[in-house]
Amino acid sequence: MAPLVTVEDLHVDFDTPTGRVAAVRGISFTVERGECVAVVGESGSGKSVTARTLLGLAGPSARVRAARLELADRDVRGHRPRDWRRVRGRLAGLVSQDALVSLDPLRTVGAEIGEVLTTHEIVRRRERAGRVSHLLDEVHLPDPQRRARQYPHQLSGGLRQRALIASAIAGEPVLLIADEPTTALDVTVQAQILRLLAERRAAGVSLLLISHDLAVVAQVADRVLVLRDGRIVEHGPTDRLLRAPAHPYTRQLLAAVPSAISRGRRLAGPARAGDVRATLPARPEVRADDTVLDVGGLTKRYGEHTVVRDVSFTIARGETLGLVGESGSGKSTVARIVAGLLDADAGTVTFEERPWVGVAERARRPLRRRLQLISQDPLSSFDPRYTVGRVVAENLGPDVGRADRRDHVVDLLRRVGLGADLLDRHPRQLSGGQRQRVAIARAIAPRPSLIICDEPVSALDVSVQAQVLDLLAELRATDGTALLFISHDLGVVHHLSDRVLVMHQGTVVEQGPVGDVFTYPRHDYTRSLLNALPTLVTAGRPEERNP
Amino acid sequence: MTVTVGPPLTETPTRVLADPSEPAVRRRSRPRPGLLAAEVYLILLVVAAVWPAALTPGDPLAADPLAVLSPPGPGHWFGTDHLGRDVLTRVVHGAGHSLTIGVAATALAVVGGVLLGLLAGLTHRVADEALSRTFDALSAFPMLLLALLFITIAGPGTASLIVAIGIATLPHHARVVRGQTLVVRGSGYVEQAITFGQSRPRLVLRHVLPNVVGPVPVLAVIGLGEAILAAAGLSFLGMGPQPPSPEWGAMLSEGRNYLQVAWWISILPGLAVTATVVSLTVVGRHWQARFDGRWR
Numbered sequence: 001m002a003p004l005v006t007v008e009d010l011h012v013d014f015d016t017p018t019g020r021v022a023a024v025r026g027i028s029f030t031v032e033r034g035e036c037v038a039v040v041g042e043s044g045s046g047k048s049v050t051a052r053t054l055l056g057l058a059g060p061s062a063r064v065r066a067a068r069l070e071l072a073d074r075d076v077r078g079h080r081p082r083d084w085r086r087v088r089g090r091l092a093g094l095v096s097q098d099a100l101v102s103l104d105p106l107r108t109v110g111a112e113i114g115e116v117l118t119t120h121e122i123v124r125r126r127e128r129a130g131r132v133s134h135l136l137d138e139v140h141l142p143d144p145q146r147r148a149r150q151y152p153h154q155l156s157g158g159l160r161q162r163a164l165i166a167s168a169i170a171g172e173p174v175l176l177i178a179d180e181p182t183t184a185l186d187v188t189v190q191a192q193i194l195r196l197l198a199e200r201r202a203a204g205v206s207l208l209l210i211s212h213d214l215a216v217v218a219q220v221a222d223r224v225l226v227l228r229d230g231r232i233v234e235h236g237p238t239d240r241l242l243r244a245p246a247h248p249y250t251r252q253l254l255a256a257v258p259s260a261i262s263r264g265r266r267l268a269g270p271a272r273a274g275d276v277r278a279t280l281p282a283r284p285e286v287r288a289d290d291t292v293l294d295v296g297g298l299t300k301r302y303g304e305h306t307v308v309r310d311v312s313f314t315i316a317r318g319e320t321l322g323l324v325g326e327s328g329s330g331k332s333t334v335a336r337i338v339a340g341l342l343d344a345d346a347g348t349v350t351f352e353e354r355p356w357v358g359v360a361e362r363a364r365r366p367l368r369r370r371l372q373l374i375s376q377d378p379l380s381s382f383d384p385r386y387t388v389g390r391v392v393a394e395n396l397g398p399d400v401g402r403a404d405r406r407d408h409v410v411d412l413l414r415r416v417g418l419g420a421d422l423l424d425r426h427p428r429q430l431s432g433g434q435r436q437r438v439a440i441a442r443a444i445a446p447r448p449s450l451i452i453c454d455e456p457v458s459a460l461d462v463s464v465q466a467q468v469l470d471l472l473a474e475l476r477a478t479d480g481t482a483l484l485f486i487s488h489d490l491g492v493v494h495h496l497s498d499r500v501l502v503m504h505q506g507t508v509v510e511q512g513p514v515g516d517v518f519t520y521p522r523h524d525y526t527r528s529l530l531n532a533l534p535t536l537v538t539a540g541r542p543e544e545r546n547p
Numbered sequence: 548m549t550v551t552v553g554p555p556l557t558e559t560p561t562r563v564l565a566d567p568s569e570p571a572v573r574r575r576s577r578p579r580p581g582l583l584a585a586e587v588y589l590i591l592l593v594v595a596a597v598w599p600a601a602l603t604p605g606d607p608l609a610a611d612p613l614a615v616l617s618p619p620g621p622g623h624w625f626g627t628d629h630l631g632r633d634v635l636t637r638v639v640h641g642a643g644h645s646l647t648i649g650v651a652a653t654a655l656a657v658v659g660g661v662l663l664g665l666l667a668g669l670t671h672r673v674a675d676e677a678l679s680r681t682f683d684a685l686s687a688f689p690m691l692l693l694a695l696l697f698i699t700i701a702g703p704g705t706a707s708l709i710v711a712i713g714i715a716t717l718p719h720h721a722r723v724v725r726g727q728t729l730v731v732r733g734s735g736y737v738e739q740a741i742t743f744g745q746s747r748p749r750l751v752l753r754h755v756l757p758n759v760v761g762p763v764p765v766l767a768v769i770g771l772g773e774a775i776l777a778a779a780g781l782s783f784l785g786m787g788p789q790p791p792s793p794e795w796g797a798m799l800s801e802g803r804n805y806l807q808v809a810w811w812i813s814i815l816p817g818l819a820v821t822a823t824v825v826s827l828t829v830v831g832r833h834w835q836a837r838f839d840g841r842w843r
Contacts, residue, residue, distance in 0.1 A: 369743065381735040394740070446743075
């Protein structure tokens with residue numbers, strides 16, 4: 001029998017005002033019936049465009065060419081919108097990243113799924129409601145009858161994603177295209193969604209899984225295609241590809257994933273098979289009694305709702321404390337309080353042996369420069385009118401004379417691996433990684449003793465993330481800066497932190513040296529976090545958990 | 548399955564394909580006759596205001612009893628009024644009055660609006676509430692009514708006309724600036740600047756004010772048209788410059804008794820007002836569309 005999907009020499013170009021941009025440059029692959037094929041790549045690799053092309057959704061400015069483009073024995077080249085409508089939902093369903101934008105906010109979940117049933121005339125009107133709740137039950141949405149009457153905004157991220165999957169499978173498609181289906185989700189919810197996708201495949205549906213995350217792919221995929229700049233650089237069975245990657249780019253991607261094994265080593269740069277990455281520079285010794293920050297009994301309420309409850313921890317000079325937790329755990333609130341941007345309702349914060357929270361801003365101001373903040377979205381933290389040079393120069397102290405400022409800024413940019421040619425550029429013209437480097441240059445300008453990093457690499461591609469993490473590790477070694485490193489990614493925290501704090505529903509459920517906490521978790525929540533984590537078995541690594 | 552091997556490994560910066568705040572390529576400008584006409588008209592208007600004699604050498608007040616109520620034609624392109632004064636000369640000389648009043652009133656409204664709006668956006672809740680409710684209350688009155696009220700108290704004349712229109716349009720600017728201030732105040736970059744240990748006045752001057760006033764110039768251009776219209780309206784009612792000043796509104800008022808026999812006395816100054824307001828709006832909207840989201 002012919003494969004379900006056959007793609008041969010697919011090219012997709014986009015007409016932009018600046019000219020034609022090639023997004024996909026001649027890729028070929030097949031998906032067999034009941035098989036799960038994963039397409040892995042970083043942003044701009046063309047993976048989403050490939051997936052969307054299979055549904056005729058590449059967009060009006062896309063120019064699609066292919067030697068063969070077949071879906072269930074049907075040549076879809078030259079399909080008109082009307083033909084595509086028969087393909088979508090019935091032959092192939094799409095599950096995209098953000099269910100909140102994919103589901104109509106003005107319609108109930110039930111109506112949304114019901115529409116698919118009506119469009120493809122799958123059931124009679126009388127049977128529709130029953131079929132909808134059956135579908136919601138299939139995706140394990142609790143209390144399907146009630147949920148069907150709810151609107152997308154009334155559901156949590158995980159439930160929304162289930163509802164979206166229910167709408168995608170409503171037309172009983174033979175192919176499910178999942179474009180980053182778990183990227184916006186917490187790790188425990190991600191595990192549930194992955195299980196759900198695996199279930200669909202067991203039910204005989206083929207799966208085309210698009211992801212930037214190799215660990216996610218490892219869970220479900222039979223075969224993996226690695227995409228880069230619109231070309232397939234490597235493909236093969238998942239197991240073989242992860243254990244013995246042949247192409248340097250695949251090896252580089254795998255080696256860039258931060259985890260327990262990568263501790264103390266660089267993540268970025270080319271990697272050869274089986275080799276070990278260079279070690280990071282040695283750090284000044286950390287003395288536990290030499291504290292920079294002392295937080296005691298921190299509590300924050302919003303009305304009735306307590307978002308942070310009795311949180312206490314210390315950070316020693318030069319130490320890196322990881323703070324992990326899922327969304328809504330209160331970790332960002334802690335960051336904002338410690339950064340002096342939010343007042344606490346109870347508790348004390350002492351920074352460099354002086355009271356920090358609950359004191360007048362005037363008293364805090366001289367110390368402010370000693371504590372810096374790096375956020376997830378650097379662009380929004382830059383004044384929109386400022387050039388790179390001005391952004392960095394703003395945080396130079398008054399002690400730096402006007403004449404020396406430029407030299408200082410150039411020096412700071414050089415330290416974060418950026419050239420002086422960026423001085424007059426606008427941050428909007430930079431890539432995500434470059435922007436975060438600018439933010440780091442600005443943060444280290446006043447030589448702070450503590451930097452709060454609030455999800456600093458969450459928005460970055462894995463190889464860019466690797467470079468930024470390497471940079472942070474280098475800087476803390478040379479400057480002896482302490483870091484409060486906040487992340488939802490356990491692997492990143494395990495890679496970088498000395499000690500870790502696990503937060504759940506506003507409280508600290510566990511803290512201790514990172515190796516102990518992640519190897520012998522004592523609290524149930526920490527254990528569930530670790531169990532939910534997709535495991536990645538890779539070259540030279542034993543069957544070991546990822547973080 | 549074909550495997551195409553990619554280019555050598557280097558760091559490739561993320562391609563930013565579409566940044567909505569910055570058009571990748573400026574669209575090739577199509578000729579826009581409406582916009583061009585508006586711009587030409589406004590240039591003529593400014594010339595008329597600064598140096599009216601360049602356009603019409605005559606005296607706007609010189610009466611010619613022999614040419615009373617003569618219709619538009621050679622010699623008097625816009626005709627003459629009931630005293631035999633050349634309407635074109637008076638319309639050209641009137642531009643100075645209208646523009647002065649409009650610009651001065653708008654400047655008053657913009658400066659006052661920016662200051663009060665910033666104040667409202669930056670102070671504590673009680674003061675903000677008091678200011679905002681005042682703006683709301685003032686905005687509830689039609690602008691002309693508010694201006695009339697002021698002139699009734701202060702007496703007619705050019706100066707009180709300016710102040711009246713300025714005060715009447717101020718709340719609009721203040722509300723826009725207040726809203727913008729709240730947005731900027733809560734933005735990531737202001738928050739970040741707090742962590743640099745910058746003082747409050749410095750924060751306001753460096754980050755808040757420059758990012759708040761971005762949209763103001765365009766609003767001011769559109770507001771200028773409104774102010775000129777209001778000035779003409781109030782002058783028509785006798786609240787502005789007094790006859791025989793060649794003010795457009797006053798001319799309309801003078802000519803309205805002759806509308807049946809000599810339409811040109813009223814209609815042509817009226818058209819000057821209309822053309823000014825339309826031109827300012829066209830140019831203002833064009834700038835708005837052009838600079839929208841690109842204040843930086």
